[in-house]
Amino acid sequence: MPQLVHSIAELQQALASLRETKPGSIGLIPTMGALHQGHLQLVGAASDCDIRVLSIFANPLQFADLGDCDDYRNYPRQLDQDLALLEGSVDLVFAPSVEEMYPQGVPDIWVRSGRMGEILEGASRPGHFDGVVTVVAKLLNLVQPDVAFFGQKDAQQLAIIRRMVEDLNFPVRIVAVPIVRSAEGLAQSSRNARLSAKGKQQALALSQAVEAVRANPGAIDQVRQELAAAPGVSLDYLKLVGEDLLEDSVPALVLCAAWVEGVRLLDAAPLD
Secondary structure, eight states: OOEEEOSHHHHHHHHHHHHHHSOSOEEEEEEOSOOOHHHHHHHHHTTTSSEEEEEEOOOGGGSGGGGOSHHHHTSOOOHHHHHHHTTTTOSEEEOOOHHHHOTTSSOSOOOOOGGGGTSTHHHHSTTHHHHHHHHHHHHHHHHOOSEEEEETTSHHHHHHHHHHHHHTTOSOEEEEEOOOBOTTOOBOOGGGGGSOHHHHHHHHHHHHHHHHHHHOGGGHHHHHHHHHTSTTEEEEEEEEEOTTSOTTSOOOEEEEEEEETTEEEEEEEEOO
16 A cells, blocks of 8 residues: 555655655546546556555535535545555555644635636536646645646546646646546546436536547537537536647647536547
């Protein structure tokens, strides 16, 4: 099992000890737990780092009503299974409590995600990305990694974190890791565990739509109509955006969000 710490003091002590025995680069893999093959892809991408630190923290600030919602309460938590899955692959797991990360309760000082956090996912989930960048900033400060790894499925999150690191001069390199999909094409997500077998089959419409637009961006309006009419799918958006997430920029990404069986799912792909 990897070394597990729950407090900031334990984290800093463990990092100091690891730096003595493994001088070199530190890689950080931030997660909310309920690990799957997509997370292991992030861990694998960090294999060149001398020290690999994975965080497990379901951050209430990025959920509706600061976590006072069913989405947060129902978010899968399975620390023992996560640790078993990480056997031999990381050096340190940081799994703090909410009280450890936010000892005064909801923090007074946040990092703002600005315009980039108000569109797409941010339009449907106001404040979500402010919560994301606030906790990522805390983790970067606590771990002081040389490299941090994020999945391309959460493409908007990835773009915002890159901008935060650039704008606030964090001395860290952000690495994007490709999406891991099931054999049928469904993007791996911790939320998939809440889908029935039928729901997982219906959710394939998202990846099929993303692939269709990636192959032929000019067909996006038709593909959007077909996805909106797909059984079991409640579509939020299917859009082409630039690297700055704006629709009037040179298209670089196709992004999709929809609900299936009440579970919000994301998919994304870079254009050819």
